[in-house]
Amino acid sequence: MKKQIHLPQPFEYPHRIEISKGDGCFLYDQKGKSYIDFVSNVGVNNLGYNSIAIKKAITKQAGILTNATFSHIGTKDQEELIAMLCKFCGKEFDTGYYAATGSDAVETAVRIAVAKKGKKGKIIALKPGYHGATLGTAFLTSEDMPIKTLFNAPYKVLRANYATNEKETSKCLKALEVMLKSNKDIAAWIIEPILGSAGYVVPAKNFIVGIRKLCNKYNIPLIADEVQSGNFRSGRFLAIENFNVKPDIICLGKSVGAGLPLGIVITSKRFRLKHHHYPTSAGANLLAIAAAKASLKYIQAKKLDKNAAEIGDYIKERLAKMSVDNVRGLGLLVGFDLKSSKQANSTISSARKNGLLLMKGGKKSIRLCPPLIISKNIAKKAMDILEKSI
Numbered sequence: 365m366k367k368q369i370h371l372p373q374p375f376e377y378p379h380r381i382e383i384s385k386g387d388g389c390f391l392y393d394q395k396g397k398s399y400i401d402f403v404s405n406v407g408v409n410n411l412g413y414n415s416i417a418i419k420k421a422i423t424k425q426a427g428i429l430t431n432a433t434f435s436h437i438g439t440k441d442q443e444e445l446i447a448m449l450c451k452f453c454g455k456e457f458d459t460g461y462y463a464a465t466g467s468d469a470v471e472t473a474v475r476i477a478v479a480k481k482g483k484k485g486k487i488i489a490l491k492p493g494y495h496g497a498t499l500g501t502a503f504l505t506s507e508d509m510p511i512k513t514l515f516n517a518p519y520k521v522l523r524a525n526y527a528t529n530e531k532e533t534s535k536c537l538k539a540l541e542v543m544l545k546s547n548k549d550i551a552a553w554i555i556e557p558i559l560g561s562a563g564y565v566v567p568a569k570n571f572i573v574g575i576r577k578l579c580n581k582y583n584i585p586l587i588a589d590e591v592q593s594g595n596f597r598s599g600r601f602l603a604i605e606n607f608n609v610k611p612d613i614i615c616l617g618k619s620v621g622a623g624l625p626l627g628i629v630i631t632s633k634r635f636r637l638k639h640h641h642y643p644t645s646a647g648a649n650l651l652a653i654a655a656a657k658a659s660l661k662y663i664q665a666k667k668l669d670k671n672a673a674e675i676g677d678y679i680k681e682r683l684a685k686m687s688v689d690n691v692r693g694l695g696l697l698v699g700f701d702l703k704s705s706k707q708a709n710s711t712i713s714s715a716r717k718n719g720l721l722l723m724k725g726g727k728k729s730i731r732l733c734p735p736l737i738i739s740k741n742i743a744k745k746a747m748d749i750l751e752k753s754i
């Protein structure tokens with residue numbers, strides 16, 4: 365008898381499909397049915413599937429060297445990628461720490477901030493907020509997770525509300541200042557510049573500006589978790605640039621490795637440590653670095669940041685004419701609300717039957733996250749499908 369194999373999944377997910385291949389913005393299931401992918405593996409696949417640029421880069425690198433354990437052998441490519449990313453982050457950024465995933469990048473960022481402080485410190489994280497699934501990042505995440513009931517948090521997290529509109533901003537900022545006055549030993553403040561898992565909710569501009577001012581006043585490093593929102597998806601390299609705010613420490617992951625596992629933390633000289641406190645055998649993988657460099661070059665050559673902004677606007681225009689609420693977003697991070705969680709689930713199921721893959725966010729939101737290479741024509745087809753699936 366054939367042994368039955370089990371693959372435990374992180375969530376109960378009724379919309380999972382078995383894929384046979386991908387091409388451009390399309391995925392194909394085992395029966396050959398095509399789907400326009402508006403999920404991009406939750407923001408990993410900026411260049412879609414089967415990208416010639418990425419395939420070429422990986423194939424070339426595979427013939428040279430696939431892995432160089434960063435600690436005792438290194439390559440020029442490892443330095444060159446950090447140099448490219450620092451250039452996009454701004455002139456004060458000159459330091460990079462490699463990690464293997466987005467969660468690793470967030471863990472690394474927190475360790476850098478605490479190590480610079482030189483003693484144990486509390487971390488401010490907002491609600492809602494998703495920062496990863498490792499032990500440290502799960503405790504920064506506001507959602508309930510089984511892991512949190514089974515383990516102790518590795519550090520004390522101070523939780524405050526995220527202002528999702530101008531009306532809530534001054535109330536939230538005031539509550540935050542009260543918290544800062546009564547807690548002296550804070551090592552870092554981490555934010556998602558646009559809420560990912562909560563449904564691509566864009567914060568009020570003055571909220572992000574206000575956080576920066578509080579960080580300056582109380583001398584707290586600001587960590588921007590750009591794992592989902594960074595790497596040009598918002599129309600700018602970092603989503604936080606849309607608010608004209610500079611963070612101190614930047615976490616990158618997901619699309620930065622163009623489909624290969626890679627996490628990176630970028631900082632200025634102020635957060636340069638003599639040693640990386642989180643050595644990892646899988647971080648700084650050379651195939652991932654080759655893919656990352658090729659992807660950055662491709663995005664620039666094809667001006668995909670501009671495309672993200674333009675197609676994002678088109679998607680929002682179309683949504684504004686549909687029976688949905690709270691249309692919002694930055695670039696190709698677009699969210700909207702439906703009447704209930706049930707309606708969001710049924711919309712995802714109908715869209716899937718009609719050839720469009722969607723993903724939920726928050727309780728009753730849908731998040732739209734197509735590859736950055738998407739054309740207006742494909743976006744139009746997707747929005748037609750969405751309209752008839754609601």
Ligand SMILES: Cc1ncc(COP(=O)(O)O)c(C=O)c1O
Nearest residue numbers: 465466467494495496560591592
């Ligand atoms: C904002 C944010 N931070 C961190 C992570 C964790 O990244 P990874 O799943 O690669 O560990 C995610 C993943 O969804 C994320 O959206």
